[in-house]
Amino acid sequence: MIEGPYLDFEKPILDLEKKISDMVEFSQAENIELDSEIKSLRGKLKKLQDNIFAELSRWQRVQLARHPKRPYTLDYIKMISTDFVQLHGDRYFADDKAMVCGFARIDGRPVMFIGQQKGRDTKSKLHRNFGMANPEGYRKALRCMHMANKFGRPIIILIDTPGAFPGIGAEERGQAESIARNLREMANLEVPIIITIIGEGASGGALGIGLGDRVFMLENSWYSVISPEGCSAILWRDAAKAPEAAEALKLVAKDVEALGLIDGLIPEPEGGAHRDPEMTARNLKGYILKSLEEVDQLEPAELLKNRILKYRRMGVYSE
Amino acid sequence: MDWFRKTKAGLVSQQKKEIPDGLWTKCKGCSEVIYSRILEESLWVCPSCNYHFRINANKIIKLLLDDGQLERYDENLSSLDPLKFRDSKKYTDRIVASQKKTGDLDAVICGLGSIDTVPVSIAVMNFDFMGGSMGSVVGEKIARAIERSIDREIPLVIVSCSGGARMQEGILSLMQMAKTSALLAVLAKKKITYISVLTNPTTAGVMASYASLGDIIIAEPKALLGFAGPRVIQQTIGQDLPEGFQSSEFFQEHGFLDVISERKDLRKNISLCLHYTYTPPKSLGN
Ligand SMILES: [Zn+2]
Numbered sequence: 001m002i003e004g005p006y007l008d009f010e011k012p013i014l015d016l017e018k019k020i021s022d023m024v025e026f027s028q029a030e031n032i033e034l035d036s037e038i039k040s041l042r043g044k045l046k047k048l049q050d051n052i053f054a055e056l057s058r059w060q061r062v063q064l065a066r067h068p069k070r071p072y073t074l075d076y077i078k079m080i081s082t083d084f085v086q087l088h089g090d091r092y093f094a095d096d097k098a099m100v101c102g103f104a105r106i107d108g109r110p111v112m113f114i115g116q117q118k119g120r121d122t123k124s125k126l127h128r129n130f131g132m133a134n135p136e137g138y139r140k141a142l143r144c145m146h147m148a149n150k151f152g153r154p155i156i157i158l159i160d161t162p163g164a165f166p167g168i169g170a171e172e173r174g175q176a177e178s179i180a181r182n183l184r185e186m187a188n189l190e191v192p193i194i195i196t197i198i199g200e201g202a203s204g205g206a207l208g209i210g211l212g213d214r215v216f217m218l219e220n221s222w223y224s225v226i227s228p229e230g231c232s233a234i235l236w237r238d239a240a241k242a243p244e245a246a247e248a249l250k251l252v253a254k255d256v257e258a259l260g261l262i263d264g265l266i267p268e269p270e271g272g273a274h275r276d277p278e279m280t281a282r283n284l285k286g287y288i289l290k291s292l293e294e295v296d297q298l299e300p301a302e303l304l305k306n307r308i309l310k311y312r313r314m315g316v317y318s319e
Numbered sequence: 320m321d322w323f324r325k326t327k328a329g330l331v332s333q334q335k336k337e338i339p340d341g342l343w344t345k346c347k348g349c350s351e352v353i354y355s356r357i358l359e360e361s362l363w364v365c366p367s368c369n370y371h372f373r374i375n376a377n378k379i380i381k382l383l384l385d386d387g388q389l390e391r392y393d394e395n396l397s398s399l400d401p402l403k404f405r406d407s408k409k410y411t412d413r414i415v416a417s418q419k420k421t422g423d424l425d426a427v428i429c430g431l432g433s434i435d436t437v438p439v440s441i442a443v444m445n446f447d448f449m450g451g452s453m454g455s456v457v458g459e460k461i462a463r464a465i466e467r468s469i470d471r472e473i474p475l476v477i478v479s480c481s482g483g484a485r486m487q488e489g490i491l492s493l494m495q496m497a498k499t500s501a502l503l504a505v506l507a508k509k510k511i512t513y514i515s516v517l518t519n520p521t522t523a524g525v526m527a528s529y530a531s532l533g534d535i536i537i538a539e540p541k542a543l544l545g546f547a548g549p550r551v552i553q554q555t556i557g558q559d560l561p562e563g564f565q566s567s568e569f570f571q572e573h574g575f576l577d578v579i580s581e582r583k584d585l586r587k588n589i590s591l592c593l594h595y596t597y598t599p600p601k602s603l604g605n
Pocket of ligand 1: 346347348349350351365366367368369370
């Protein structure tokens with residue numbers, strides 16, 4: 001059963017789940033046999049879930065990607081690795097709390113994790129700046145990626161951001177330069193880079209740690225040139241048209257996969273990652289390990305050549 | 320990007336009202352009305368206040384290249400509509416309108432030429448085409464311009480003028496940032512000069528990819544340069560932006576710009592930087 005915050009379209013499911021759990025409790029407390037009733041309700045629940053989640057609009061998936069209970073980067077690091085040592089600071093300016101980096105072991109193998117981190121309550125949301133990194137965040141990520149490169153450790157990246165932070169300080173310290181530099185440098189790192197969009201993949205803020213050998217998206221994540229709200233404010237001149245913009249942008253995992261821009265879509269449990277974080281984490285880990293196995297075969301020169309070719313091919317035009 | 324469009328729309332309607340015959344142009348910097356021929360002679364820079372009017376890609380090419388000559392490449396690349404994108408207008412209609420307006424198929428002109436005898440592969444963005452936005456065609460043409468530099472071992476010059484990635488091609492536009500930057504990594508490894516020239520405006524996805532990656536970065540005065548649009552920043556932080564925020568001068572003050580060059584000196588400044596960095600091959604036979 002889900003506790004805590006939920007989305008509108010989850011409500012009928014929650015109501016039915018509550019009804020079932022009440023009935024189970026009642027039957028146990030009063031010692032009344034209600035097995036067939038409970039079974040029938042469970043069947044009804046399954047059907048209801050199937051119906052709701054089979055026909056999610058793109059906007060609903062965006063809501064799932066932003067679900068307040070959705071696992072965040074540090075949750076996945078905890079679930080799929082051991083002995084995480086977080087590394088702080090860009091060595092120039094500050095430690096950006098919206099970006100986390102550090103060594104950990106996946107099945108014993110040392111890797112470097114990089115990812116944006118969101119907060120869950122008001123205080124931690126502010127502490128994490130809502131997952132919106134400043135230039136020092138991208139520079140910390142690059143510092144740690146260079147270190148991984150130096151010591152021959154693969155880089156595992158988890159992307160979850162509503163965008164790079166649009167602020168005065170961010171512009172003063174070169175937000176654009178920090179993202180551009182990461183893109184160029186990531187094309188040069190001689191260790192495997194495995195990327196997964198785990199929630200929101202908004203624009204340059206996501207791509208700033210998003211160039212690598214394999215890119216996956218969790219089933220209910222989104223990845224786009226601009227957020228639906230940003231797009232609707234500009235093209236529809238109305239932020240309330242975000243659902244229309246989400247449809248037009250074709251931003252969910254299935255769309256991006258259909259465009260051939262990612263290497264796969266990682267399944268989530270029905271209802272979204274938050275319904276079973278452990279299962280989602282197992283799926284994620286499986287994709288990461290399989291990808292590492294594939295790219296481990298390659299010599300650095302071949303790895304780099306393939307990585308550049310992967311992006312070189314992206315684009316749709318006529319000639 | 321919307322406020323660019325607003326500014327532009329404002330300018331057009333102003334022109335229609337105040338200078339019906341196109342002989343006179345009102346300066347956006349000091350509001351003085353200037354005879355168009357004078358403006359043209361001054362390279363579209365206001366003689367009174369030094370305001371740099373935005374000029375199109377063809378004028379930039381004429382200004383920068385020896386004899387104004389460009390051997391054009393990839394002119395036939397044209398945008399498709401992979402997302403079937405539609406807001407108030409269809410994307411395909413927007414493309415056709417921009418093609419009619421500019422006479423080009425998309426928002427960048429590329430080719431080979433020379434600047435003060437140094438051979439260059441050059442790309443010049445055109446703001447008149449959908450705000451100079453970068454979709455698949457711009458990304459591909461920039462990529463090919465970089466590859467021409469790599470293949471011929473000649474310097475690369477990119478003159479940017481863009482509100483960023485093109486929303487109507489969604490995630491494909493975002494990936495053009497990765498594509499161009501990855502190829503610039505190859506160019507850098509080969510130690511080939513790349514001069515990035517920024518004109519008003521250069522922001523968002525273009526600024527956060529190739530425009531920021533020049534060995535030497537040169538901008539015209541008072542251009543709008545940055546990552547996020549000023550209105551977005553203002554809305555996010557809920558306070559007024561400081562005077563001169565995101566201008567070329569601001570950008571240079573904060574360490575992200577080598578040279579601010581007036582338009583009349585642009586060719587000379589680029590030429591100097593090319594000569595300081597480019598060593599021609601010893602014999603032509605190689
Ligand atoms: Zn003036």
